[in-house]
Amino acid sequence: RKEVEQDPGPFNVPEGATVAFNCTYSNSASQSFFWYRQDCRKEPKLLMSVYSSGNEDGRFTAQLNRASQYISLLIRDSKLSDSATYLCVVSHGSNYKLTFGKGTLLTVNP
Amino acid sequence: EPEVTQTPSHQVTQMGQEVILRCVPISNHLYFYWYRQILGQKVEFLVSFYNNEISEKSEIFDDQFSVERPDGSNFTLKIRSTKLEDSAMYFCASSRDSYRNEQFFGPGTRLTVL
Numbered sequence: 001r002k003e004v005e006q007d008p009g010p011f012n013v014p015e016g017a018t019v020a021f022n023c024t025y026s027n028s029a030s031q032s033f034f035w036y037r038q039d040c041r042k043e044p045k046l047l048m049s050v051y052s053s054g055n056e057d058g059r060f061t062a063q064l065n066r067a068s069q070y071i072s073l074l075i076r077d078s079k080l081s082d083s084a085t086y087l088c089v090v091s092h093g094s095n096y097k098l099t100f101g102k103g104t105l106l107t108v109n110p
Numbered sequence: 111e112p113e114v115t116q117t118p119s120h121q122v123t124q125m126g127q128e129v130i131l132r133c134v135p136i137s138n139h140l141y142f143y144w145y146r147q148i149l150g151q152k153v154e155f156l157v158s159f160y161n162n163e164i165s166e167k168s169e170i171f172d173d174q175f176s177v178e179r180p181d182g183s184n185f186t187l188k189i190r191s192t193k194l195e196d197s198a199m200y201f202c203a204s205s206r207d208s209y210r211n212e213q214f215f216g217p218g219t220r221l222t223v224l
Binding site (some may be wrong): 032035042043044045046049091096098099101102103105 | 152154
């Protein structure tokens with residue numbers, strides 16, 4: 001089983017749509033969870049950390065289910081500028097390295 | 111807003127040559143990392159560095175790789191004898207603390223080995 005698995009995508013949605021990304025992780029000892037976005041040939045940029053109680057930042061909502069080892073990201077009212085690859089990332093172990101999923105490509109169309 | 115910087119943005123080298131990739135982490139950060147991303151693949155961890163020593167390294171980080179923090183600001187990755195399969199984007203990252211572990215990435219160095 002892969003350490004971090006994401007929806008393979010790609011997702012093509014119209015502006016204003018709501019889009020959901022799903023992710024599962026294999027290591028139950030994982031301690032920290034994140035969503036990053038990556039534009040083509042650019043660096044990963046931290047979008048938001050994911051907390052056990054769930055958290056929201058504007059149009060973005062992240063949820064964590066430790067029992068199911070499942071993380072989600074919801075984008076509401078999507079904008080053209082949301083077009084990017086969304087990376088599910090977990091951190092575990094005392095060294096705190098990040099383990100990345102392959103990412104899900106989102107294209108928001110006018 | 112403080113950011114991680116990396117130089118050069120693109121490095122082309124011949125197989126067998128040594129390369130040094132440079133990074134300046136965010137100034138009040140204490141934890142430093144190198145990752146790489148081969149074109150079309152996921153981001154992979156190489157090495158983490160704290161308190162002037164390696165905290166962990168991956169299987170990719172073999173004897174051909176080394177890291178150094180030669181002064182208070184720079185963090186370097188050296189590849190001693192480059193191979194074709196080392197061609198990738200190399201990202202430096204830093205984080206302020208290990209508790210939240212929010213890592214911020216530099217723009218990357220694209221390494222092309224011919």
